């Protein structure tokens with residue numbers, strides 16, 4: 001088993017609302033985050049990501065289960081590991097009229113980190129040039145990167161970011177992604193929660209997908225995609241004889257009867273579940289329907305996510 005930065009077992013949390021209603025936020029979560037690299041913690045809105053992160057950081061008490069950070073049981077031994085962990089769970093407060101650099105210098109003084117480290121973390125988050133500008137002039141993306149810079153001051157080995165790209169424009173999202181990738185490449189462990197899958201797919205080495213507070217799948221992005229058993233092929237049928245739409249309908253009937261899932265999109269059929277693409281060609285040819293194009297479509301994390309969470313009536317949100 002690889003060294004783990006985080007491990008939870010059978011973790012549970014139920015909230016009680018003021019009206020006495022019980023909300024089960026996390027119900028038996030087994031999470032394993034390997035040391036080094038970026039780990040995407042994925043799930044639809046309300047699936048329990050924030051609650052899990054808050055429990056790990058000792059901000060919310062778990063009802064049951066165990067949690068370990070770098071082999072230390074938390075929250076009991078959180079003081080022993082807290083120096084190795086940096087987290088952004090909500091927007092930190094900075095002084096708007098001070099520069100980014102000044103804000104970080106004050107923080108460095110407060111946590112006993114040499115001020116020399118401030119220049120380094122500004123560089124690491126690509127804020128070097130803007131460090132002397134006032135915080136209030138920063139874009140949302142720069143503010144978020146300053147928050148990351150602040151967590152880097154004490155050189156944590158594990159960084160935990162809860163939905164760090166929320167509210168950012170595409171350029172801001174790209175900058176955060178690059179920053180995370182850089183941190184992972186340095187050998188740090190980055191746990192990043194998100195419901196925006198396309199982004200995480202580009203940056204994560206490993207992922208855990210949760211739904212209703214439970215683990216649905218985990219592993220490298222390739223394993224999770226591969227393990228979904230999806231082989232989708234995009235098929236065009238182009239016989240000179242007959243109406244193309246009628247041929248697509250006939251093909252849909254034949255393939256569906258063979259247990260495959262078929263979705264029509266424009267002039268194409270997307271066929272899921274074939275063990276081998278040639279199966280599709282063969283079944284259609286037997287009924288005198290001839291395939292003019294057959295393109296294997298790589299499953300992406302998003303479609304796997306939607307498939308996994310759809311089973312639970314969760315649906316993915318973007």
Ligand SMILES: Nc1ncnc2c1ncn2[C@@H]1O[C@H](COP(=O)(O)OP(=O)(O)OP(=O)(O)O)[C@@H](O)[C@H]1O
Nearest residue numbers: 015017023025043044045046047048049050051052
């Ligand atoms: N303080 C609270 N009191 C009551 N219910 C809560 C509280 N915090 C969260 N919940 C509920 O617990 C469930 C899990 O919420 P949580 O915020 O952990 O999910 P999430 O995956 O982080 O969602 P999001 O992506 O929307 O942030 C939701 O149903 C939410 O409404």
